[in-house]
Amino acid sequence: DIQMTQSPSSLSASVGDRVTITCRASQSIGTYLNWYQVKPGKAPKLLIYSASSLQSGVSSRFSGSGSGTDFTLTVSSLQPEDFATYYCHQSSETHSFGQGTKLEIK
């Protein structure tokens, strides 16, 4: 099974900050890496698919990069609505998720 390791597990930041979340796969997954935003009581939201493609309707503040085993999600200028938990997800071999990164307001 492919293990996904996200860091950090939590992050405090301010509105306007630039933040980066990293995700590492236990083996190469090419670009089969996706990112989701999860808020309590709401449907998870796809942000980035195939490592770097921005999902339709998602703010261009979000960007993704990487290939192989190392990936990043960057939010260029945090807005109040961005405070949530973020998960990476590999879809190279079945599915597995990172443990999540909780982004909190400083």
Place this chain on the structure above:
Amino acid sequence: EVQLVESGGGLVQPGGSLRLSCAVSGFTVESTYVSWVRQAPGKGLEWVSVIYRDGSPYFADSVKGRFTISRDNAKNMVFLQMNSLRVEDTAVYYCAREVPVDGYFDSWGQGTLVTVSS
């Protein structure tokens, strides 16, 4: 507009059964893959099962042999039958549209809570 709506969650005793439903609009269930993903309280996301376009299923090891997945093309619905439930199956269960080949989940429901407790 794509929409997925889960129902059927509730409180069940260990060893019991529950059937979750996912009502879909905006696409047909036989045209793509539909997966179930769960989130236990305070924990991360865990993929559970998928039904492919040809109707064949696939399961996570944690539920294999206990859960089944099916669909009703006429009603445009997908079902997750959960048997021999364990305390560790307690979670919010989401259904999600899975994009074939690339495997990402581009639309999700809001989830239904399953609580397994005596």
